[in-house]
Amino acid sequence: MEEKRIEKHLYERKYQTATGEWSRSFYVRLKDWKGVRRVWPAGDALKTARAKRAEYEHRNALREDFDKSKVQGMTFAKWGDIYLERYASKKRSHAEDARHVAALGLFFGTMTLSQVTRAHVEAFKQSRKERLSYKGTLVSDAYCNRELATLRHMLKLALEEGLVETIPLVRLHKEEGGRERTLSPEEYQRLLADSPVHLQRIITCAYETGMRAGEIRNLTWEKIDLKMGFLRLAAIDTKANEKRAIPISPALRAILDDIKKEQREAKVAPIGGHVFTWGGRAMSEGWKRAFHTACQKAGLDGFRFHDLRHTFVTMKVRQGFDYKRIMSITGHKTFAVFQRYNNPSEEDLKEVVAGTPPLMLQKGSR
Structure with a gap:
């Protein structure tokens, strides 16, 4: 969802529906004469929204009590x-x-x-x-x-909204450290072998980019820059509400070329311009069940789709790429969260000391 200020006290929200279509709505936001921030829906037409804004500004100027009509003791x-x-x-x-x-x-x-x-x-x-x-x-x-x-x-x-004067502190549980489940190259090949073609493509995209499931599912052709070799996600497409440029690997490029060729030969443009489709429509939640089935066949019980994101981060750190560039691709905003996705194996840890030359200890004086 993307929000922006249109005019004084008037804001616009743009959002993507479940079918991949874009829609918008307006709302009035102002601080009333009591100092309370107020938000009111103002429809999906700019002319109507401006009229609503004028109405609420006038009522505020008259020092109307906006809380008067609210149900007392809201449950x-x-x-x-x-x-x-x-x-x-x-x-x-x-x-x-x-x-x-x-x-x-x-x-x-x-x-x-x-x-x-x-x-x-x-x-x-x-x-x-x-x-x-x-x-x-x-x-x-x-x-x-x-x-x-x-x-x-x-x-x-x-x-x-002025329904209460104070609110209690809500403390969260202290969670355990991040998951340590990542795929080895051999496990990755097994997973692909036990997946249907449409699922293979989604898995490869996640493995090669570290993208989240929702980002992949909502990926459209207008976000793909084949000439420069990047997937370009707008702020509204990402969890952190920040745009990202994700490099297209050779493996992913081959998949995108195949999909584009298939869609061109079918002579039917996918609804919403989605890249990954099933029957010409955007992928439904059913692909998660297919992924679970493929994991069971490959002997990867307990492996989640999001663990492919962990795998990407761990793999790139292992290959020696710096954190800043990897975080730019994955969209991690803090190093602390990024570290939860980096899961070195015991073999990785052994390599740290494998090249250390033995230290010759000298006898101490008596």
Whole structure:
């Protein structure tokens, strides 16, 4: 999602729908006479948005109490519904956000927002250790942290909208170190051999670029610069909301040439201009099941698609490339996060001391 200021108090959001199409909406944002930051939706037409802005500016000049019409003692459950509709409906992670809000609602649902305290937050964290996730497994600290991050965001927005005067501190669990699962060249070849062609191409793209699954799935031809040899992602395409230029390797170039030839011979342009398609449409979530099946066939139980990103980072560090260039390709903003993706093997560690000459110890004087 991309946001930009159009005029004073008027902003535009651009976002990509599930079908790959681009859409936009406007909203009015200003600090009212109470000093509270306000945000109001203003439709998808600029003329209408300007009229809405003028209306809210006039009402603010008259010192209208914008909180007067709000339901007194807003419950957490009600705010959860508003949060999903107003702030999460356009996000790619909407389904995951909905699961988080549902889990939070089981604990906080009947409370008013002003009743939520730090003690309640800690009690929720403890209760999650006794409940199962939507997959039927025990909730890990890492997964609970995703729910706590949603809780923190919900409370912060409630504060900004004037629904509460203060909000409690939400501390996350301390998570264990990063995963250590990466693919060896032999495992990579086995995985490709046990994958159908359309999945081979996606796996190769991840292995050769370190791109995230969503970035690959939403990759369109307009983002591919074959002449200069780069995939050019706009800020709206990336998790960090920063544009990236990703070099195209020879292996990936061969795949892109094959796909382009196939799409040209089919004489049917893929919907949305997507590179990786199935039946002319953008890849659905079904490819994840195909990836899981391929991993089982290749004897790679527990290997996740995101681990290909770990593999790329580890492989490039092992090849001697500097951190700055690798981070520029992967989009890691901090060295601390980048280090979690670099997983040296025991063989890598042994190489560090393998070339150290033996030290001749001298006898000490008596």
